[in-house]
Amino acid sequence: MSTESPLIQQHLIDPEICIRCNTCEATCPVDAITHDSNNYVVDAEKCNLCMACVPPCPTGSIDNWRTMPRVKAYTIEEQLGWMELPAALSDAELAALGGSAAEVEAAAQEAQAASVGSASAPAFNSAAYGAVVPPWSAAHAYTNLYGPKAAQKTVTATVTGNVRVTEVGTDYDTHHIVLDFGAMPFPVLEGQSIGIVPPGLDERGKPHHARQYSIASPRNGERPGYNNLSLTIKRVLEDHDGKPVRGVGSNYMCDLQVGDTVQVIGPFGASFLMPNHPKSSIVMICTGTGSAPMRAMTEWRRRLRASGKFEGGKLMLFFGARTPQELPYFGPLQKLPKDFIDTTFAFSRVPGQPKRYVQDAMRERAADLVALLKDPNAYFYVCGLKSMEEGVVMALRDAAQAAGLDWDTLGAELKQQGRLHLETY
Numbered sequence: 001m002s003t004e005s006p007l008i009q010q011h012l013i014d015p016e017i018c019i020r021c022n023t024c025e026a027t028c029p030v031d032a033i034t035h036d037s038n039n040y041v042v043d044a045e046k047c048n049l050c051m052a053c054v055p056p057c058p059t060g061s062i063d064n065w066r067t068m069p070r071v072k073a074y075t076i077e078e079q080l081g082w083m084e085l086p087a088a089l090s091d092a093e094l095a096a097l098g099g100s101a102a103e104v105e106a107a108a109q110e111a112q113a114a115s116v117g118s119a120s121a122p123a124f125n126s127a128a129y130g131a132v133v134p135p136w137s138a139a140h141a142y143t144n145l146y147g148p149k150a151a152q153k154t155v156t157a158t159v160t161g162n163v164r165v166t167e168v169g170t171d172y173d174t175h176h177i178v179l180d181f182g183a184m185p186f187p188v189l190e191g192q193s194i195g196i197v198p199p200g201l202d203e204r205g206k207p208h209h210a211r212q213y214s215i216a217s218p219r220n221g222e223r224p225g226y227n228n229l230s231l232t233i234k235r236v237l238e239d240h241d242g243k244p245v246r247g248v249g250s251n252y253m254c255d256l257q258v259g260d261t262v263q264v265i266g267p268f269g270a271s272f273l274m275p276n277h278p279k280s281s282i283v284m285i286c287t288g289t290g291s292a293p294m295r296a297m298t299e300w301r302r303r304l305r306a307s308g309k310f311e312g313g314k315l316m317l318f319f320g321a322r323t324p325q326e327l328p329y330f331g332p333l334q335k336l337p338k339d340f341i342d343t344t345f346a347f348s349r350v351p352g353q354p355k356r357y358v359q360d361a362m363r364e365r366a367a368d369l370v371a372l373l374k375d376p377n378a379y380f381y382v383c384g385l386k387s388m389e390e391g392v393v394m395a396l397r398d399a400a401q402a403a404g405l406d407w408d409t410l411g412a413e414l415k416q417q418g419r420l421h422l423e424t425y
Contacts, residue, residue: 007094010068011042011049015082016148018061019195019212019268022425024053026386027127034076041079055132058193058268059144067094083206126393129411130422134270135379137277142187147265154197154263155184159256160228167325173235174289174328175254179262180228188229189219190296191273194266198252210265211249214292218300232292232328272421281313281378285358285392287320290384291328298341305340313377315341320358322349359391366399373400373410379419386424
């Protein structure tokens with residue numbers, strides 16, 4: 001006879017405040033989280049309540065559980081159709097179904113126990129090494145000041161700049177967009193993101209959900225001393241078959257004119273933050289628009305250096321794109337002093353040249369990376385497409401092991417000390 005509780009603690013994601021950043025799905029070690037164009041959802045049959053997805057969530061939308069009869073757990077299909085979370089079942093409703101508080105607690109403990117070693121882990125799980133805590137010297141981050149469940153739903157920002165930062169192509173178009181918040185408070189730090197709410201309704205007649213974009217400017221503004229910030233936004237103009245693509249958020253943003261206004265929520269993110277203590281070093285690894293937080297960190301360090309108020313450590317940047325023409329900020333990057341930042345580019349689609357990715361460039365600089373892996377004051381940041389993450393972390397692992405370092409110990413330290421941050425999508 002089974003002793004399995006009739007009740008479970010079902011993990012759910014709040015669709016009202018989720019910004020569809022994909023952090024939870026990328027982090028989940030058992031593939032329990034999936035999504036469609038509407039919602040991110042959790043499969044109750046796969047979820048083991050390991051909580052790996054909880055700390056990285058920038059909005060707290062992941063922090064929701066419902067006590068449910070096991071046989072009536074919400075299905076993936078039901079969750080995909082939600083516009084808001086359903087109300088929790090009352091004690092009377094649960095009692096009528098034969099449940100009790102003791103059974104709920106037993107179910108939670110059962111799930112936690114099942115999470116330990118029951119599912120076979122992949123041979124290499126790069127997400128397992130990503131820190132969910134910020135560097136110890138990072139500045140305090142303000143989050144969720146504006147949003148669906150905040151006192152004020154959105155804040156209005158005015159477009160004060162919109163310039164293209166890549167050459168015009170048929171299948172890509174990247175813009176640098178500056179937003180000014182006027183007299184409304186909107187404090188941000190390098191590494192944070194915001195949500196933009198596109199106007200109008202979706203195909204279901206519902207308001208569009210917010211689109212998330214990383215901030216590309218430092219904490220004191222795109223223009224120092226102004227209450228503004230910048231974003232790096234790429235829109236894809238054609239799919240792999242050459243058919244036109246018109247993404248809602250990216251096209252709305254890239255088509256904005258100076259003087260237009262947008263509705264903003266956020267800011268989001270409390271871990272992908274830069275260190276502030278003297279002599280701290282930063283290694284930045286990115287592709288495409290994953291350069292946004294790296295630009296913010298670099299510019300803040302540049303301003304500190306110019307002011308003479310900061311004695312910084314080493315800055316290294318590994319920047320990948322298909323071609324130089326598709327790499328945002330290519331010109332300005334090359335003008336930065338070599339004694340300020342050590343930059344290596346990697347291009348994968350240059351005619352007549354072999355494909356080269358950021359992890360290839362990292363392997364060529366293994367000796368330099370090992371020295372920084374050993375340095376407790378060195379921090380690593382990875383931002384770009386999800387497909388780059390495993391190769392980048394494996395390059396760090398291989399460099400460490402080749403130098404005689406124990407990667408299991410080092411990898412755990414990088415995570416626990418907030419020294420390796422992964423933000424991929």
